[in-house]
Amino acid sequence: MLRKIGILTSGGDAPGMNAAVAAIIKTGIAKGLEVYVVEDGYKGLVNGCIQKADIAFASEIQSRGGTAIGSARLPEFQELAVREKAVMNLKKFGIEALVVIGGDGSYMGAQRLTEMGINCIGLPGTIDNDIVSSDYTIGFDTALNTIVEAIDRIRDTMQSHNRCDVVEVMGNKCGDLALYAGLATGAEIISTSEDKLSEETIVSQVKKLSEASKRSVIVLVSEKLYPDVHSLAKKIEEASGYITRATVLGHIQRGGTPSAMDRYLATTMGIFAVEELLKGHGGLYVGQQGNDLVARDIQSTLNMARKDKSQVLADARLLNSQV
Numbered sequence: 001m002l003r004k005i006g007i008l009t010s011g012g013d014a015p016g017m018n019a020a021v022a023a024i025i026k027t028g029i030a031k032g033l034e035v036y037v038v039e040d041g042y043k044g045l046v047n048g049c050i051q052k053a054d055i056a057f058a059s060e061i062q063s064r065g066g067t068a069i070g071s072a073r074l075p076e077f078q079e080l081a082v083r084e085k086a087v088m089n090l091k092k093f094g095i096e097a098l099v100v101i102g103g104d105g106s107y108m109g110a111q112r113l114t115e116m117g118i119n120c121i122g123l124p125g126t127i128d129n130d131i132v133s134s135d136y137t138i139g140f141d142t143a144l145n146t147i148v149e150a151i152d153r154i155r156d157t158m159q160s161h162n163r164c165d166v167v168e169v170m171g172n173k174c175g176d177l178a179l180y181a182g183l184a185t186g187a188e189i190i191s192t193s194e195d196k197l198s199e200e201t202i203v204s205q206v207k208k209l210s211e212a213s214k215r216s217v218i219v220l221v222s223e224k225l226y227p228d229v230h231s232l233a234k235k236i237e238e239a240s241g242y243i244t245r246a247t248v249l250g251h252i253q254r255g256g257t258p259s260a261m262d263r264y265l266a267t268t269m270g271i272f273a274v275e276e277l278l279k280g281h282g283g284l285y286v287g288q289q290g291n292d293l294v295a296r297d298i299q300s301t302l303n304m305a306r307k308d309k310s311q312v313l314a315d316a317r318l319l320n321s322q323v
């Protein structure tokens with residue numbers, strides 16, 4: 001019978017990770033388990049940075065942003081000898097199963113550990129919403145709200161001064177943050193990882209809006225699409241006449257108090273993960289599908305196709321480009 005479980009957060013941090021950790025601790029204790037937290041992801045696992053957690057710790061962290069137990073990247077975890085050290089440390093503590101909260105890189109580590117006899121369940125923790133086997137990831141809603149608030153503020157001043165701003169958001173090859181924020185803020189031009197607009201197209205579209213006397217323009221772009229958004233802003237300014245700046249929202253998108261929806265998702269997923277471990281399951285990854293939580297085989301989720309959102313993008317572009 002399962003007696004001790006561990007938790008780690010891995011990869012990029014996301015608001016709501018703490019709510020998931022808290023839910024796992026509380027559920028585990030409620031079910032008679034001892035729950036341990038691992039500091040700094042797989043790195044802490046390899047270095048033996050493992051501590052017993054209690055309800056007071058869970059209550060203290062559950063509504064905080066970031067991840068209180070730390071996250072780190074450890075590429076060497078792909079090596080068997082390094083993972084063997086991690087398994088040895090887990091055995092030293094008597095920990096037989098683990099919940100891994102992170103992105104799909106982290107699941108590969110979870111899959112490998114499961115193959116080595118430590119049952120692992122993965123939870124999707126990333127602001128990017130780039131995990132195809134879950135409709136939404138823990139952290140996406142908070143980051144989206146941060147972006148929307150930032151763009152609303154930028155809009156106020158662009159509108160007052162008849163200007164244009166290029167806003168770059170995160171997403172790690174997934175355009176959802178740009179798409180959802182574009183729809184929510186009425187951004188006139190949206191360029192996403194899935195449907196990148198060329199610089200020339202953006203410049204000519206802004207020029208058209210300027211000729212039609214549009215008072216302000218927001219050009220919303222996913223990260224890593226253009227070599228330099230500040231030079232893109234200059235090109236827009238020269239062609240359109242709008243005074244144009246670029247705003248790279250950066251890490252502001254990752255921090256902050258998690259939204260109610262992220263806490264809800266994180267908490268329900270945390271409960272679900274412990275229940276799966278108690279059933280003796282491992283090598284699974286929890287995702288939200290419609291209003292349900294599902295546990296899928298980690299290997300199978302890595303090859304799933306991303307949901308096509310091109311119609312939403314087409315609708316947003318049509319609606320927002322009108323003058």
Ligand code: ADP
Nearest residue numbers: 011012073074077078102103104105106108109
């Ligand atoms: P994310 O989980 O956000 O996608 P990464 O891709 O950086 O972030 O992965 C996080 C960590 O997961 C890596 O630093 C590494 O420790 C572990 N990891 C990634 N890929 C593998 C793999 N193929 N085998 C074992 N561990 C892996």
